[in-house]
Amino acid sequence: EVQLVESGGALIKPGGSLRLSCAVSGLTFSNVWMTWVRQAPGKGLEWVGRIKSNSDGGTIEYGAPVKGRFTISRDDPENTLYLQMNSLKTEDTAVYFCVTGSGYDYQYDFWGQGTLVTVS
Amino acid sequence: DIQMTQSPSSVSASVGDTVTITCRASQTIYSYLNWYQQKVGKAPKLLIYAASSLESGVPSRFSGSGSGTDFTLTIRNLQPEDFASYYCQQSFRIPRSFGQGTKLEIK
Numbered sequence: 001e002v003q004l005v006e007s008g009g010a011l012i013k014p015g016g017s018l019r020l021s022c023a024v025s026g027l028t029f030s031n032v033w034m035t036w037v038r039q040a041p042g043k044g045l046e047w048v049g050r051i052k053s054n055s056d057g058g059t060i061e062y063g064a065p066v067k068g069r070f071t072i073s074r075d076d077p078e079n080t081l082y083l084q085m086n087s088l089k090t091e092d093t094a095v096y097f098c099v100t101g102s103g104y105d106y107q108y109d110f111w112g113q114g115t116l117v118t119v120s
Numbered sequence: 121d122i123q124m125t126q127s128p129s130s131v132s133a134s135v136g137d138t139v140t141i142t143c144r145a146s147q148t149i150y151s152y153l154n155w156y157q158q159k160v161g162k163a164p165k166l167l168i169y170a171a172s173s174l175e176s177g178v179p180s181r182f183s184g185s186g187s188g189t190d191f192t193l194t195i196r197n198l199q200p201e202d203f204a205s206y207y208c209q210q211s212f213r214i215p216r217s218f219g220q221g222t223k224l225e226i227k
Contacts (some may be wrong), residue, residue, distance in 0.1 A: 031154070044220045045156075045160070045214050047216040047217060061214045061215065097163055105211065106152065106211045107169035108154070108209075109172070111165070114163060
């Protein structure tokens with residue numbers, strides 16, 4: 001069974017930093033592209049960014065609202081995805097989901113339960 | 121960036137009804153379109169991928185169609201567990217983008 005478990009969400013002041021983690025099991029983590037999606041309270045889904053597998057070059061892409069402030073990384077031996085968030089703004093308040101598909105990121109088959117980040 | 125627009129934003133229906141939700145992309149995305157269902161307090165769940173392919177385990181009352189810029193999600197014979205929010209998402213270009221969502225409520 002594939003499991004994605006996020007952690008690290010917290011209440012943080014504007015301008016602060018936070019690192020989220022996502023522990024992945026049940027699939028070959030090193031082979032899959034990983035994505036972060038967020039959802040502000042009562043709002044829709046927003047794509048945050050994606051990291052390819054290292055075998056596919058490890059390229060990282062970000063959405064415009066977070067580019068330059070957030071950094072996605074992965075630790076393949078630890079089967080863990082990270083999201084380093086700096087210069088946090090109140091509009092970054094959201095539940096952050098760790099997401100993956102069956103290899104690439106053409107569809108999101110597997111989702112974590114999400115972790116809440118509150119910037120206030 | 122590709123903008124995804126869903127309609128309606130909300131819809132009321134009864135058990136047994138058929139509901140159609142539409143999604144329009146701001147440029148062609150061929151068939152790179154997925155549909156997700158989200159219940160309150162839960163993570164989204166993939167229903168349809170590549171515009172019309174049913175994800176394993178999803179009931180056959182869900183179906184998707186369309187290509188290019190216009191897509192539809194149809195739910196036939198609505199069941200109580202289908203009342204949720206639905207999102208389309210394009211996977212043709214980076215950044216990936218979602219529609220704003222459609223809330224399906226019980227009439």
